[in-house]
Amino acid sequence: MRQLPGLVKGLGVTFRTMTKRAVTTQYPRQKEAPTARARGVIALKEENCTVCMLCARECPDWCIYIEGHKTKAPPRRPGGRPRSVNLLDRFDIDYALCMYCGICVEVCPFDALFWSPEFEYSEPRIADLLHDMERLGEWMETVPEPPPLEAGAQAGKK
Numbered sequence: 344m345r346q347l348p349g350l351v352k353g354l355g356v357t358f359r360t361m362t363k364r365a366v367t368t369q370y371p372r373q374k375e376a377p378t379a380r381a382r383g384v385i386a387l388k389e390e391n392c393t394v395c396m397l398c399a400r401e402c403p404d405w406c407i408y409i410e411g412h413k414t415k416a417p418p419r420r421p422g423g424r425p426r427s428v429n430l431l432d433r434f435d436i437d438y439a440l441c442m443y444c445g446i447c448v449e450v451c452p453f454d455a456l457f458w459s460p461e462f463e464y465s466e467p468r469i470a471d472l473l474h475d476m477e478r479l480g481e482w483m484e485t486v487p488e489p490p491p492l493e494a495g496a497q498a499g500k501k
């Protein structure tokens with residue numbers, strides 16, 4: 344009987360909470376719009392990647408797999424020598440291992456990796472969380488436009 348006041352008080356809290364509106368988003372019936380800079384998924388702009396491997400070396404989880412080969416490209420000026428360039432053969436990110444730290448996006452010196460706020464890519468099979476070059480490239484369509492430059496700022500060279 345000594346527990347009765349506590350029980351009544353607890354039930355009071357339960358009933359009060361039941362009649363309040365839920366503060367959580369009832370996913371997947373309701374969808375919350377993620378913020379523009381949310382870390383949802385990493386997108387690859389393949390044409391910017393020089394296969395420098397910096398992102399794969401810096402990734403703390405070792406979940407970026409890159410393979411490439413060298414090829415000859417036409418000279419920059421007429422009469423010049425053909426240039427040696429790297430081409431991507433494979434670029435995979437394993438989202439089963441990724442911890443969304445963003446180091447790969449930060450260290451890429453050639454603007455080849457971007458954050459997209461897209462987050463709906465769960466899979467029933469863990470192996471399907473390995474996104475290949477094509478899939479990472481498709482995420483580029485979901486990368487938001489960068490915010491306008493602040494007054495007085497100069498656009499960087501691309």
Ligand code: SF4
Binds near residue numbers: 403441447448
């Ligand atoms: S976000 Fe972090 S853990 Fe994920 S791939 Fe990039 S560096 Fe690796």
Ligand code: SF4
Binds near residue numbers: 409
């Ligand atoms: S750091 Fe950038 S350019 Fe270098 S391999 Fe990674 S994505 Fe490609």
